[in-house]
Amino acid sequence: MDIHRLVKMANDIGSFYEALPDRSEAISSIATHLKNFWEPRMRREIIEHARQGAEATPRLKELVREAILTLE
């Protein structure tokens, strides 16, 4: 699926949880959201993208990337 859209969607989720003062709570909240609402093929593709490293474009927010990597 269009990775630009997936990354934008994931980053949007990240922006909401970024407000949480506790970083680990933010990460787990993002991961839970993705697990609960993203269909497996979407998750697969975003995990694949996150695995390519922090520099891979389109850029995932670091917080989001960390959350995604916990889904593996």
Next chain:
Amino acid sequence: MLAIDDKDLGTPERKSDKLISLEVDGRTVEVPEGTSVMRAAALADIWIPKLCASDLLEAFGSCRLCLVEIEGRNGLPASCTTLAEPGMRVRTQSQRLTKLRRNVMELYMSDHPLDPFECKAGGKCELHKMAQAVGLDHVRYSSSGRNHLTLPVDNSNPYFTFDPTRCILCSRCIRACDERQGTYALTIDGRGFNSVISPGQHQHYSESECVSCGACVQLCPTDALMEKSVLETGPAERAVITTCGYCGVGCSFKAELRGDQVVRMVPNKNGLPNFGHSCVKGRFAWGYATHPDRVRTPMIRKRISDPWQEVSWEEALRYAASELKRVQAKYGRGSIGGITSSRCTNEEAYLVQKLVRAGFGNNNVDTCARVCHSPTGYGLKAALGTPAGTQDFDSVRASDVIMVIGANPTEGHPVFASIMKRRLREGAHLIVVDPRRIELVRMPHVEADYFLQLKPGTNVALLNAMSHVVVTEGLAKEDFIRERCDVREYEMWREFIVQKRNSPESVEQTTGVPAESIRGAARLYAKGPNSAIYYGLGVTEHSQGTTAVLAMVNLAMVTGNLGRAGVGINPLRGQNNVQGSNDVGSFPHEYTGYRHVSDPQVRAAFEREWGVKLDPEPGLRIPNMFDAALDGSFKGLYVEGEDIAQSDPNSQHVAEALAAMEIVIVHDIFLNETSKYAHVFLPGSSFLEKDGTFTNAERRISRVRKVLPPLAGMEDWEVTCALARAFGYPMNYSHPSEIMDELARLTPIFAGVSYGKLERLGSVQWPCNDDAPDGTAVMHVGQFVRGKGRFMLTEYIPTEERTSPRYPLILTTGRVLTQYNVGTQTRRTKNVTWYAEDRLEIHPHDAEQRGIRDNDWVEVSSRAGSIVLRAEITDRMQPGVVYTTFHYPETGANVVTTENSDWATNCPEYKVTAVQVLPTTRRPERRVPEPAHHAEMSHQ
């Protein structure tokens, strides 16, 4: 005229704990204090003649037909305006009364044809009934004297006529318009004998303020105000109670029939939530059901570029099922799915999600609520534990402060607006938050205390600022919070909300609302004591839609405005069954009753009932389906009742996605934009042609009853069952009541719902189970459904859709009273009289800068596309913001909307699009892309 089987008790019900006992014609009757003698008599089955009274209106006491004798009192008081008193002894019949009543009646009839054969209502109007009741069989006065029998008839309204020669000046119509509708369109013109009822200032109905709600027509006791359909078809013979198929108010109606023809729809006096009121859509705009455009035969075609071929039901279903199977075999289990509409009944939506989950073996099912209220579901569930409005509509009658945000109830939810306006006239305060000056801001006898005209896309900033004021000015209800909410989360939120960036002064620039107004509105809301929030798509259809819902919950919790009558957070749902279609498991991640598909216990219950293994992973949402289609992994779709090509954002993208699919099955009453991409068309049944239930915005489940046979021979639920069977999954029900029984078996919040109970109670609000056998009007009483209420951090994050020198204006969207959503139904009725095209509203300043005059054609372009429509210059808009509706496919408003969406639910950001508007020589064309361009992409 009231419905043919209506009983009218003469004056409205009064509620009181104190009961009064009196005697009427020797019969003892007990009534609540404040009840009229007329109503008390009617409750004892003694029917006092009346003309100016109705239990839908406050007593007026003008006709003098209802006189009675009361022991120990002089004179003959009018029973409609006299209140029952303890020990009162009333006589309703005597020679003196009979004579007096006959005289009164005779005077009325001297200016009115007595012959019931001349009555346009076939002698069934109240006037003729009363003449009979008082024994009047001839009139001594000749009609050749001064009379009104030559006045001209007003035929200007498309749905009803006003014949002043039949009017008896009881003023029931005026009172209906004032008290019930709140429009104040009618007056009495002239004096004494020359008095006539007049819309506006000697105007015709069509030129006046009249909004065609029909209340005056319903309450006219003669044939002066009559539905044209009755004049054409003749008076009705029977009535069937059913539910409106339009908006989320979900009004109860009586469909009146003559033979197998619908004569008229009359709002059900005893039905909730509308208490006998309605709007122009439900009341009059049902003609689409028999429109010649209705498709009556199933059709198939191999390629979308081929012409449709009419086939039998068997062949269409066989073809549809075999294609779905072929696609699934080739591309995998997850390559097909289904979409339902909020126009479907609960039972239909339930069956489609069952077909997808149990038959297709995946969770790729979604519903059009995705594009409207999905943030409501997410936000309310996360914070309070259940994704539904907290109140019943009637709760607003106990509100002291009403905040309307991102909703336009007088246009979108007119019957609720009438209830709300009544409360506002009684003195409740009003806060309106909207980028556009909606009618409610100032109308007869209603004026907002605060109108916060914010910039589109800044709801979260404004709501945060209101909470900031509450907390920093010491207005928080700490007791409520400590008792009912999660205190750790509250403390965390408190720390966030008091920060300076959330103050009214800091967000003044962003929102465009003066800080002092935000402060004033916040104080008013906080002090209530009963403050309620009503909101619509102006809140949800944003990239921060869910955040805004959460911000409203925060505001309500911090001020203690949840869990009793008069308060709460209430989504005004667009379509009739948005609530219901969500409740019955139409989202890809949830079974019925909002339980996640990954929950092993819940899944096991469904597996037992359905006899198959179920997929524990969430499925694709509508926008994900389109993306997956373009990606080549999603190839087949069954769409019931939803025109996704027209109603989803960025039409070009949707069109390409649909064209990339190999089997698209459209199940609908008309061919539509989506069916241009379809390979199978299954003709649907209208709400008049099927049995089922709808659940309105206040969680009220009401029956939809079949009054006509389905035009194409099958009710929609039967079609889905047949498709499932053709696909190889057995689905056998003999009546939708059995589907409801299954739903109730599987769903705790519905456990107590059955057709039998709906028959008995009329309607029921979920949760309905052992704890609440008659349903639940107000939720979260004493405790939130999730236990402790959850404050969540709602940082304002501006949308990425920004204005620029190229696109300097913001386009936002809405709707009008007479049209409904993408207009499939209302465009096929006489409602087009009032609104025949979408228009672009633009502020005079913006128009002048661009050399645009009223009515000019303009081109609206965004980063996604451009459309052409006419301009309407109005200061309802603020400079920098333009507005349009989306009722006509020619306009194709979604050609310009972008693909930005809510972070949590992917609900599209319809309400904020950066655009440029310029005069143009172009004219509108059909804007949803034609499939011909994509024909070669079909892989058939």
